[in-house]
Amino acid sequence: MIQIHAAHFHNFRLLRDVKVTFSRDPNKPLTVIRAENDTGKTTLLTGLTWALFGDKALPGDKRSSFRLHPIDWDRTQSSTVKTRVEVTFAAVDEESGEEVVYEIERSSSESLIDEDNYEVGPTNVALLRHTPQGVEPVDNTSAILESLLPSSLKDIFFIDGDRALAFIEATDLERVKRDRVGKAVRALLGLDLLDKASGHVQIVRQEIVGNIKKLGAGTEIERLLERYEKLESTKQELLDKESSILSDLEATDQRWRAARQNLDEALLAGAQNHKKLKYDLERSESNLESARKDEIEKYQRHRNLIGFSRMLFELAPKHIQTAAQILGDLESKKVIPNVLPTVIEDSLKSGFCICGTELSVGSKQRAVLERLHEETHQLDEPKERLRELNESAKRIFRSSSNDDSAIGSLRSSYSSILETKKRQTELESEVGDLRARIRGMGEFNLTELERTLAQEEKEKNRLRFEAGKNDQELKEVIKQLSSIERERTELERKVAKLTGERSKEAAAVDILGVLTATTEYLKGETIDQISDKMNEIFLSMIVADTDSGAVIRKAVLTRDNDIEVFGPGNRRLEPDTDLNGASRRALTLAFILALVEVSGYRAPNIIDTPLGMMGTEVRQAVVRYAATHASQLIMFLTGSEIVGVEDLLDQYAGESITFTNSAHFPTKLVNDPRTGRMETLVCRCNHRQRCELCKRRVGSLDFGDN
Numbered sequence: 022m023i024q025i026h027a028a029h030f031h032n033f034r035l036l037r038d039v040k041v042t043f044s045r046d047p048n049k050p051l052t053v054i055r056a057e058n059d060t061g062k063t064t065l066l067t068g069l070t071w072a073l074f075g076d077k078a079l080p081g082d083k084r085s086s087f088r089l090h091p092i093d094w095d096r097t098q099s100s101t102v103k104t105r106v107e108v109t110f111a112a113v114d115e116e117s118g119e120e121v122v123y124e125i126e127r128s129s130s131e132s133l134i135d136e137d138n139y140e141v142g143p144t145n146v147a148l149l150r151h152t153p154q155g156v157e158p159v160d161n162t163s164a165i166l167e168s169l170l171p172s173s174l175k176d177i178f179f180i181d182g183d184r185a186l187a188f189i190e191a192t193d194l195e196r197v198k199r200d201r202v203g204k205a206v207r208a209l210l211g212l213d214l215l216d217k218a219s220g221h222v223q224i225v226r227q228e229i230v231g232n233i234k235k236l237g238a239g240t241e242i243e244r245l246l247e248r249y250e251k252l253e254s255t256k257q258e259l260l261d262k263e264s265s266i267l268s269d270l271e272a273t274d275q276r277w278r279a280a281r282q283n284l285d286e287a288l289l290a291g292a293q294n295h296k297k298l299k300y301d302l303e304r305s306e307s308n309l310e311s312a313r314k315d316e317i318e319k320y321q322r323h324r325n326l327i328g329f330s331r332m333l334f335e336l337a338p339k340h341i342q343t344a345a346q347i348l349g350d351l352e353s354k355k356v357i358p359n360v361l362p363t364v365i366e367d368s369l370k371s372g373f374c375i376c377g378t379e380l381s382v383g384s385k386q387r388a389v390l391e392r393l394h395e396e397t398h399q400l401d402e403p404k405e406r407l408r409e410l411n412e413s414a415k416r417i418f419r420s421s422s423n424d425d426s427a428i429g430s431l432r433s434s435y436s437s438i439l440e441t442k443k444r445q446t447e448l449e450s451e452v453g454d455l456r457a458r459i460r461g462m463g464e465f466n467l468t469e470l471e472r473t474l475a476q477e478e479k480e481k482n483r484l485r486f487e488a489g490k491n492d493q494e495l496k497e498v499i500k501q502l503s504s505i506e507r508e509r510t511e512l513e514r515k516v517a518k519l520t521g522e523r524s525k526e527a528a529a530v531d532i533l534g535v536l537t538a539t540t541e542y543l544k545g546e547t548i549d550q551i552s553d554k555m556n557e558i559f560l561s562m563i564v565a566d567t568d569s570g571a572v573i574r575k576a577v578l579t580r581d582n583d584i585e586v587f588g589p590g591n592r593r594l595e596p597d598t599d600l601n602g603a604s605r606r607a608l609t610l611a612f613i614l615a616l617v618e619v620s621g622y623r624a625p626n627i628i629d630t631p632l633g634m635m636g637t638e639v640r641q642a643v644v645r646y647a648a649t650h651a652s653q654l655i656m657f658l659t660g661s662e663i664v665g666v667e668d669l670l671d672q673y674a675g676e677s678i679t680f681t682n683s684a685h686f687p688t689k690l691v692n693d694p695r696t697g698r699m700e701t702l703v704c705r706c707n708h709r710q711r712c713e714l715c716k717r718r719v720g721s722l723d724f725g726d727n
Contacts, residue, residue: 022623023170024653025069026109026122032090033068033104035061035682037700043625043655044675051648051673052655055663055708056680057689057717061701062657063181065680066629070179072106072127074172075163076144082272085141090131093699103130112169122151123159125166170624177205177613180628202582205616206544206551219536226529233522245509252502259495266491270484277477284470302455309448316441323434365394545580550619551612552578559611562642563604573600576608584612602634610643618650625653630662637665648673663708670708677707681715691716 025043030036039061043052056062070078079087090102105128111120126149130142148159148166159165234246368374369390372381380387559576572588579585586594586608596605610631617626626647632640644666647654654673663670670677681690684699692713694702704714711717 022113022652024111025625026111028069029107030068031105032102033106034064034091035701036064036068037091039701039703042676046675049673049675050651050654052676053670053674053708054657054678054680056657057659060680060682062680063629066179066627068106070175072108072125073170074175078175089129096133100133101130104128124149178624178626180613202584215536215540219533222529222532226526229522229526229529242509242512245505249505252498256498259491259498263491266484266488273477273480273484277481280474280477284474298455305448305451305455309452312441312445312448319438319441323438365390547619548578548580551615554615554619555611558614558646559608561646562607562611563639603636603639606635607639607643614647614650623652625655626651627655629657630659631656632662640666641669644669667708679704679706679715689717691718
């Protein structure tokens, strides 16, 4: 049995100097850490797992990919940050049955190069044991820790509310989900010893196979053994590759979940509105530019209207009519010609009048035109000017015969210009308003968030394809191995000298069979017990949930490590699509609690935000069952998760504290913590209290009525 007494975090991200004491009261085994989002609850969970399980428990592929130091560390004071987590816990000695108290301290340092880069120092760990004589260091720390709290149990007892859903979430590759469930079952059943025994027997078998190979040298058996060994090697490579792909797939799935969460949070914070506002601004600016160009074009057309001859007629009709009458009289009196010289010249050159009459040389018609042509060339300058005025007057009258009013066109043109100016004013106001609204919002790179999500989705699909391909190759290799085994057995019957070695190998195979059968039997029988207990817990949790309780009949853990849910008529339900969020979380917790209860392994159940998306009745059922069946229960709860379960927390919580992020002032916190830095602050307020430190603003989540 393992029980955590206390933990102290020093410069672990937001936890600059945080001490937490956990309840050890068997009647009140629950510790409540009340913390809103971004106050340090997940950081606390990560810090505990790092202290107990080491660097491999940190997120990311390697130690350097996860920053330990506070993000706003002041480099002017020190460019090296020392991070330390101390945990005090107790374990029952298997031989004496007495409780032994241990203290573990894990530390590391990070040297800050600039604002974005840092170098990671080595991780140091020290384990101390309390004895009647005092405190003494423990040798072989890693082995002792592994024996007390195996690393394979980390994801069972240290539960992230969202990541735990991976036990039941559907996937294109069902084997991934089965592998997660299978690993959890094997870890708590302690089947590793049987696996190690099987490994040792397999080594002995390989040595025997080597002897058989020598005895069968030069025979067909040697050839078969060589093929068999190559295929065994290929099989192991494929198994290793499978493990690597599944590990990569799980890491990619975590990144995909993080990317999806970042995108959802950005959308919730207004990124979609931000994107739409930027689109509206670009459109309005484009419309404004078009309106300005339209104004210039309309002014040009307006100027052209003013120069039209019919405009002159409408402005001074009487004067133009009088002048036209005088010019007409002069034309009739032949003072000015009524035919343009160019028209006469064109007719003489072509030999045809504009009326179509032929103008042959010497004809009377041609003589008349030649005389008129001569007269036009003899005009003096005043008469030439009169002729031009006369032609202009005729053009004015022809233009004025058009139905459209020149003044009306001019007014319409000016009205159109005013409309364009008005439209510009409206667009300028619209652009200014949009720019002000955008400046008032945060910056969001929605395109980058969507690109990251799509990239991780693509990588998941690629890994799924690789896993499927590897699985097919593995099946083919196993098929070939079986074929060779059958052929080899037939040949060895004819080789008497190999009987002895073959008997030894047969014995090794039998032992392997016994070990495998024992493992499968134990696993199978226990899975049935876990299945029954999981179903009992799950139905008790959702019995009051009217959204799901009416349709769910039972939950089953199969011997193939599938978690299945059934509804009316024994119809199978898909957890992802047929269960609501509350039922999915309840099913996950039911599986984990059943696994712990059946195995009999006693360790702290540490659960981050377990009650999200649950209705009040389901929350109450989950808290009640977990608190009455766990030896030590630690829950990280947001204010919204606490609503409706306050009485149960009063009954089962032996310790309660509240986390507050100093950076939440002034947007969410009423009072300034005056720390001058971003960090998690701790107060002793329980779920019904608030103090000057944790008091939150209206609109932020309120912590109770007291």
